[in-house]
Amino acid sequence: MAAVSMNGSARAPASDIALEVRGLSHVYEAGDRAVPALQDIDMSVRAGRFIVIVGPSGCGKTSLLMMMAGLRAHSAGTLLCQGRPIPTPDPTRVGVVFQEASLFPWLTTLDNIEFPLSLRGVPAEERRRRAEAMLSLVGLKGFGARYPHELSGGMKQRVSIARGLVQDPPVLLMDEPFAALDEQTRMTMGHELLRIWSTTSKTVVFITHSLTEAVYLADEVYVMSPRPGRIIDHIEITLPRPRTYEMMATDVFGRLRERIWQQIRHAQ
Amino acid sequence: MTAPSPILVRRAILVGLIALWEILPRLQVVPELFLPALSKVLVVLASDWQVFGGALLVTLYEVGLAIVIACGLGITVGALVGGVASLRSLLLPVFSSLYAIPIVILYPLFTAWLGIGPQSKIVFAGLYGFFPVMLSTAAGVRVIDPQFLLAARSMGATLTQQVTRVIIPASLPTVFAGLRLGGALAIIGVVVAEMLTASAGIGYLVTLNRTILDSPRVYAAILAILLLSILYDVASRALERRVVVWQSTGRQSAPAARPVSTATPQATAA
Numbered sequence: 001m002a003a004v005s006m007n008g009s010a011r012a013p014a015s016d017i018a019l020e021v022r023g024l025s026h027v028y029e030a031g032d033r034a035v036p037a038l039q040d041i042d043m044s045v046r047a048g049r050f051i052v053i054v055g056p057s058g059c060g061k062t063s064l065l066m067m068m069a070g071l072r073a074h075s076a077g078t079l080l081c082q083g084r085p086i087p088t089p090d091p092t093r094v095g096v097v098f099q100e101a102s103l104f105p106w107l108t109t110l111d112n113i114e115f116p117l118s119l120r121g122v123p124a125e126e127r128r129r130r131a132e133a134m135l136s137l138v139g140l141k142g143f144g145a146r147y148p149h150e151l152s153g154g155m156k157q158r159v160s161i162a163r164g165l166v167q168d169p170p171v172l173l174m175d176e177p178f179a180a181l182d183e184q185t186r187m188t189m190g191h192e193l194l195r196i197w198s199t200t201s202k203t204v205v206f207i208t209h210s211l212t213e214a215v216y217l218a219d220e221v222y223v224m225s226p227r228p229g230r231i232i233d234h235i236e237i238t239l240p241r242p243r244t245y246e247m248m249a250t251d252v253f254g255r256l257r258e259r260i261w262q263q264i265r266h267a268q
Numbered sequence: 269m270t271a272p273s274p275i276l277v278r279r280a281i282l283v284g285l286i287a288l289w290e291i292l293p294r295l296q297v298v299p300e301l302f303l304p305a306l307s308k309v310l311v312v313l314a315s316d317w318q319v320f321g322g323a324l325l326v327t328l329y330e331v332g333l334a335i336v337i338a339c340g341l342g343i344t345v346g347a348l349v350g351g352v353a354s355l356r357s358l359l360l361p362v363f364s365s366l367y368a369i370p371i372v373i374l375y376p377l378f379t380a381w382l383g384i385g386p387q388s389k390i391v392f393a394g395l396y397g398f399f400p401v402m403l404s405t406a407a408g409v410r411v412i413d414p415q416f417l418l419a420a421r422s423m424g425a426t427l428t429q430q431v432t433r434v435i436i437p438a439s440l441p442t443v444f445a446g447l448r449l450g451g452a453l454a455i456i457g458v459v460v461a462e463m464l465t466a467s468a469g470i471g472y473l474v475t476l477n478r479t480i481l482d483s484p485r486v487y488a489a490i491l492a493i494l495l496l497s498i499l500y501d502v503a504s505r506a507l508e509r510r511v512v513v514w515q516s517t518g519r520q521s522a523p524a525a526r527p528v529s530t531a532t533p534q535a536t537a538a
Contacts, residue, residue, distance in 0.1 A: 106514045
């Protein structure tokens with residue numbers, strides 16, 4: 001946890017904190033045993049930052065994200081989004097993008113993006129206008145009438161991002177959104193995501209298995225230990241923005257990637 | 269040098285069979301009692317159209333109500349059994365076993381309870397069609413991807429919205445498969461019931477004319493039933509295509525969609 005000091009900049013005012021996690025722990029019941037899943041998680045995410053969480057499978061990083069989304073309860077500690085707890089999902093505060101394209105196959109691209117708006121009874125005209133705007137933002141203008149099965153994997157995840165952003169939430173949570181994509185598409189999508197992020201100035205919390213992806217995307221990387229999941233390192237990614245593919249070949253990139261890898265390796 | 273298209277072959281086989289139906293009896297290869305020529309059957313059907321039409325209406329009425337029972341009850345029970353875990357473990361094995369029983373052996377009981385009029389046919393055929401509708405609805409509700417529900421919850425869907433906006437549309441394809449089978453079984457149920465014990469309906473005409481060895485009229489009645497089944501199948505397929513657009517287009521145009529999307533410049537990155 002000493003690495004928190006690497007967050008060199010002066011402590012931000014409270015209003016600037018998008019997500020605050022303090023002493024969060026979670027224990028779940030498996031039969032008659034109590035299994036500790038998350039232990040003493042502390043995170044302070046400033047607004048507009050791109051945060052990546054890495055860690056081995058089963059370390060509870062997805063659980064943590066689900067708690068941030070209000071989809072799952074935690075046993076102890078505090079979890080605040082802009083100073084307020086998140087007891088239930090609220091897509092106007094937190095948008096979520098899942099790993100598998102969780103688009104509804106019976107809805108067209110536009111209807112999928114409009115879905116969260118229609119749940120809240122937003123008038124059809126406004127829904128369409130906002131969905132169209134999101135579609136352009138993610139670079140899929142003209143694909144609104146397509147059904148998900150007519151889109152490629154990368155395009156589906158673009159639609160998922162558009163759906164997550166359509167209510168304009170300050171925070172976007174992404175659970176391994178590109179894990180199912182091939183390497184090439186994955187790189188392109190990472191680049192695209194950074195473009196979208198820089199134009200919308202959202203706070204992003206992004207989970208991945210890929211260390212390269214982590215370093216390439218992040219302002220800060222949190223490294224988690226195997227179960228029970230703890231934060232074992234917090235690394236400021238000092239690479240300048242905008243990020244380019246060429247940076248991946250630099251020493252700085254390699255050293256950052258190596259440091260994360262060593263942390264994960266020694267935690268096993 | 270290309271092989272003829274399957275559609276062409278299918279049509280050729282159909283035309284061939286119809287031609288044989290006409291030619292074989294005329295050449296007296298098969299006795300008229302076994303198979304009267306198609307033209308004779310059609311003549312009988314045309315001249316007695318009031319008899320056959322009237323009987324068909326009776327059957328249609330019974331089939332219609334039986335389908336309403338089968339679908340209404342089947343979807344309701346199926347949704348409960350598929351959606352509620354405790355009901356599922358309690359009832360699904362029972363229903364699956366019941367489905368294997370030849371329910372037609374119960375028909376004499378139905379006539380004893382409800383008489384030989386339409387009621388016994390409607391209830392029997394409704395029960396006959398109920399099982400596939402119920403079982404496929406249960407399956408359709410049960411196999412919904414939990415990811416869909418998680419996504420809906422993350423977007424703030426209430427429990428009611430999860431049912432109406434996710435569970436129902438997601439289970440529609442499976443439910444429809446059951447509806448088609450259930451409807452077909454309801455038709456079979458009504459016709460079989462009419463053949464066994466009845467005083468009206470197209471199945472009754474088959475039995476009546478068979479006992480007096482009037483083959484052309486037996487075949488005319490069979491032809492009418494055939495027509496009814498085909499019409500039902502065509503109608504239910506058309507309805508399915510309209511309601512489950514995303515599935516049917518998925519089957520037919522998935523490969524065709526590709527060149528279109530790659531041709532659009534904005535798709536290049538994805």
